[in-house]
Amino acid sequence: MRWIHAAGRGLLVLVVIMAGYVASDARVDEGGGGGRGPLTLATAGDLTGYLGPLLWGWNRTHPGERVTLVELPDSADETHAQMATDLRGGDRGRFDVLNIDVDWTSEFAAAGWIRPLPRDRFPLKSFLPPVVDTATYDGRLYAVPYVTNAGLLLYRKDVLAEEGVRPPRTWAELEHDAKAIAPKHGLAGYAGQFLPYEGLTVNAAEAVYSAGGTILGADGTRVTVDSAAAREGIGFLARGIREGWIPGQALTYKEEESKQAFQDGKLLFLRNWSYVYAVASARGSKVAGKIGAVPLPGPHGPGTSVLGGSNLAVNAHARHPDSAARLIAYLTSAPVQRQVLTRGSLPPVRAALYEDPALVCRFPYLPTLRTAVLTAAPRPKSAHYDQVSLAVQAVVQDALAGRETPAVAVRRLARELAAISDR
Template sequence: MRWGRVACWLSAAALLLTGCGLHTVPAASAGTDGTGPVTLVTGQDLTGYLRGRLQVWNAAHPSQRATLIQLPAASDDVRAQMISNLQAKSDRYDVLNLDVVWTAEFAANGWITPLDARQYPLEKFLKPVVSTAMYRGQLYAVPYVTNAGMLYYRKDVLDRAHAAPPRTWADLERLATTVAPGYGLKGYAGQFLPYEGLTVNYAEAVQSAGGEILSDHATRAAVDSPAARRALDFLVDGVRKGWIPQEALTFDEEGSRKAFEDGRYLFLRNWPYVYDLAESKDSKIAGKFAVAPLPGPDGPGSSSLGGSDLAVSSYSRHQKTARALIQFLTSLGNERQVLLKGSLPPVWAQLYTDPALVRRFPYLPVLRQSILSAQPRPETPDYDQVSLAVAEALHDALTLTRSPDETAARLTNELNAIVGNP
């Protein structure tokens, strides 16, 4: 999965596919523990590192060769093609590289097999990432890469203004309102286009305030709680007061990244992939920025967990080999290469304090802190529909089309209908 971009989830085909199934967990169709050639299906490998890792596996396992199947880069297309294959009970896919928000849906429909947690070094991973691979207390996948949002800021500007990076929402508003204009900059950019990115930005604000989108094991809407209302008011007020510019309501990950790299914004919320790009020769802010944890109402906030997990198809004929391939791909040595060759955040905790890696990737300490305080998005087989409802309602609120009161009431009704709580 591309960890740098959370691609748009609004594909009609994907939405239709989400509704299939009764959210029960049937027994695996193949039910085999065989060995032999396997496939690894994933979204487009933009860095090309995965082929090299599979070559290492194939050299050691000539009779159990792994073949890479790359689907389109867009997340909605990847999910739709995976589901189509699994609904047909095809054995073409053995190991699936799943976005972390898909685990519940794929497990609930019986498309992926339960795994024995004792076969994987989960205790060595950053603790929050393990929850993304669980469904109803059972391990259904193994964390492979992780991700968390960070606050990028113009260090040169804050240094000249004798200001520290913001720790609270009040700090962020004050600096975006007072310091940014003094240096010809706009205030704050996030991902506010109506797609999954907006759901993530809203979820981060809600959980930073101590709330949640769904409560009672994702069976009831919680967006009208005082904490959730505080988060909504914070975002809407930012637009109304102008330190979140109207332009930012059109940004996805790439749009906001380019605006920050062009030297137009004081602050940016985005994923770690931005760091190396912002330091490149094409960036106008190379050497002028730094990162900090996302701010919250009363101190550092909480990011949404991103990344991907590896799962075994219920219809694989070679499930023993599939599990062994997952063990290889999530091993310490391979996870180091995930970072070095793929520039993707690994799940092994000790890699974030490795001196050589920190020198190469200076954002690792902040990213570690952000991951440890991050939370997964709602664990529900209906996540795709939940995300769509949240993004549409929040965009109406941010464009000042609907009031916060109207938005909270509308979203409460829609989410309760989606999760079966009318």
């Protein structure tokens, strides 16, 4: 695996991490005995190769509780499918600790696949407040926030500076600049993640939320998507494809494809997660030093991002649940969370890190990201989330491709979601 080659280079750093971890406020049971032993940690593909060295640091100091990292596909949908297949099998399965998308917590908890966790074992008050809610179901903690995220609007600050315009704060400004400015500089206007997969659910939800709408009620069963706001949000994206300021190629984009298009200097604006800022700013990138980031725009001002990220959960049939909880406490401790950001370019859940001057200097988007996270909204909470997301993807893709009008698509989505909720 990629992380093995980085282990030697990270030795000194990881010794410091572990020293900080021992002294940190992450509460773990240091008593002997029950539930201790080796673990497997399952995660979607580690695109930056940071996680292996962190686990190497754990393995070095916990030889009796060694962790084996299992990397599943990069695609969220494929990772979900493999985790669900393993967990449905009962018994112990292959995975002890699971790094799950924040929106799988309710589904996995409702199915009895993951075990509830004691709140007082983890420093939840040190986390950004919205992220803790993503780890709960039916009033109980079923996971621990590990990384968070919120969609940002990345833009070519050199191009906007040359034109003498500020970054767009409304959809009208975004549309105008994508139409009028991008072609002058040989760029496409705007893109998000519009291939039918989880990323399309995120982009669609952000458009609906930004217009003031919702998809499901707070209880996860009441369907609320048939609204003027939903028609406006989906209509905004569909109009962009139809008029060409969102390139047709964007219908094939996931995170990585859209990131690459932006990094290759082909886009003026991109909706994506914060890791793209760090990767596209690295030495050798065609747009290094030319990137800015602002909150997503909405119809009349700042829009609403979907809360992203992942939570760490314990298989209900984990072989060594105490070791699993200890590992989670380690991965969410302050020193390790710092490394999640500095080595993995992933947004930590620890609130204090967003105000650390050294980190803000190195990652200037942190204040913007903090604001976006604190004002973000979760995807619909549902015990049938996988089915909800698939319905959103299929219907919105038809609207974006011009096979249905936004109004027809929204009515169809309401019917399909009602049928899912009635199951």
